[in-house]
Every structure is written in structure tokens, then in C-alpha cells.
Amino acid sequence: TDPVFAERVSPVTFAGPKRFHPVPAGIDELPPIDLVVLSHDHFDHLCASSMAAIGKKRIPVVTALGVGHWLERYGVDPALITELDWHDHVEIAGIRVTAQPCQHFSGRGLISRNRTLWASWVIESSRHKVFFSGDTGLTTDFEETGRRHGPFDLVMLEVGAYHPSWGTIHLGPENALEAFRMLGGGTFLPVHWGTFDLGIHVWDDPAETLYRLATERGARILTPKLGAVFEPVQVDGPVPWWREVVGVKERRCLPLVGRAREEAEG
Secondary structure: OOOOOOOEOOOOOOOOOEEOOOOOOOHHHOOOOOOEEEOOOOOOOOOHHHHHHHHHOOOOEEEEOOOHHHHHHOOOOHHHEEEEOOOOEEEEOOEEEEEEOOOOOOOOOOOOOOOOOOOEEEEEOOOOEEEEOOOOOOOOHHHHHHHHHOOOOEEEEEOOOOOHHHOOOOOHHHHHHHHHHHOOOOOEEEEOOOOEOOOOOOOOHHHHHHHHHHHHHOOOEOOOOOOOOOOHHHOOOOOOHHHHOOOOOOOOOOOOOHHHHHHHHO
8 A cells, every 4th residue: 555665755756755764675575466455645654666666566456546547647547546535346366455535635736626536445355454553533434434345354543744723634642543443443554654754753752652651542553564464353462662762852863773674684
């Protein structure tokens, strides 16, 4: 979902929000990819160079209405692009993908605002059913999605790059826990945090806040280290790995040290 391998998320390569950490794995280091789900066209979700690399590998892409225009521009074969409206679905390689309503906006420039759709996503295979929020504020649409498509093995909700005044377009930890409840619970994987410098909070604030709130409320969350591979039903619970990173109180973290560095590089 929303693969970004670039150093920055910006219209240009020399400026804009930069990574806190190195990319944990390049596209050529990943196992075979059945398809890519792209939630919307903002720069921190639709990366031109990343989609160009995916296009060269001829990987199918499922996205929201209108976003295919950008994908074609970056070299993805139109025959490999499927655009969906809310509540529409497609099945590719045995994976069923359904676009769901959410509360956000779109655009990659001053004159392209809201000309394409944004969506949350239900992704189903023979083994798992996953919900992916994309970017969204808190909305009652989550309750309907939970009723129609739940229960989910894994619920991926954005928790970072947030502020109370942004609540209509981004969840943040507390609203994400409410969205998790509305969707029917299960196992919560927080996403959209700790990768790029997109918010006005310290880099680990979303994870630390969610870790505390989830513990208080008894919510099952997972916090795998960057680049880790896991099965939702086989993970015991959250691991606060971010506490082992030097510079957690700074906007940009410093290089990993000690055991955290060894594990990241191993």
C-alpha cells in the first residue's frame, strides 16, 4: 500500500519532507508483489520515482478514480491500472480490493485540488482480510465499513502527521483508536508515522501516545520494527522499539546505535 522508496516526498528531489530513517528495503529486495493499492495522489503516498519502478516491473495498481492519470504519466501501463469509486471492487491475482469512503482531500498542485478521489481500502485474500485507512479524518463511514466488510484480521490506521486542528483530515492516535472500535476491533497496525518529517510533533510522539492509550484501553496493537515481516495472529503485542533510537526528542532522529542499529542493518 502506498509504496514510497524516495528520500523525500515532494514535487522536487532537492527539497521537501525528508526521511527520518533509511529505506528498510528497496523494491528489488522485496518478494514478488501481486499488486499495489494506492490510496490517493498526495506526494507522501504517490511517489513518482517509486511508481516508475513499479511500472517497469509491470505490477498491477489499484487506486481511486482519476489517479490513473498520474500513474500513466510516471510510466505505468494503463492496462495495469484499475480505478475504483467508493464501494466498487476488483479481484486481481486472487486478491479482492474494495474502495471505501473516507474523509480527506487530494491534489498534487495548486490547480489540481480534489480533482481525483481518495479512499480507504478493504483487501481480502484466501488467508486474511485487511483494512487500510489511507489518509482520513474520523468519520462514521468506519461503522458502515465494519458492518459490511468486517471482521478484519488486521486494521491499518494512520496515526502520524497529526494535530488536533487537523482532525477532519487526519486521525492521530486517539481518533485512530476510536476508528478501530468503529471498525469492529481486531489487531491494529499503526501506519503513517515515523518515516517522513510531515508533522509538527516529535517523530515518535504518535507511537508513544498510541502505546500509552492502547495499554490503558486494552486495545491490541502491533508495532513491528521498520522492515520487519510478521503474521498478525503470531505477534504477541507492541514493542516500543523507537525508544532505542538516539534523538527521540528531536524533530529528526539521529542514526541508530547499539542493538537497534544492528537489528536494523541485519
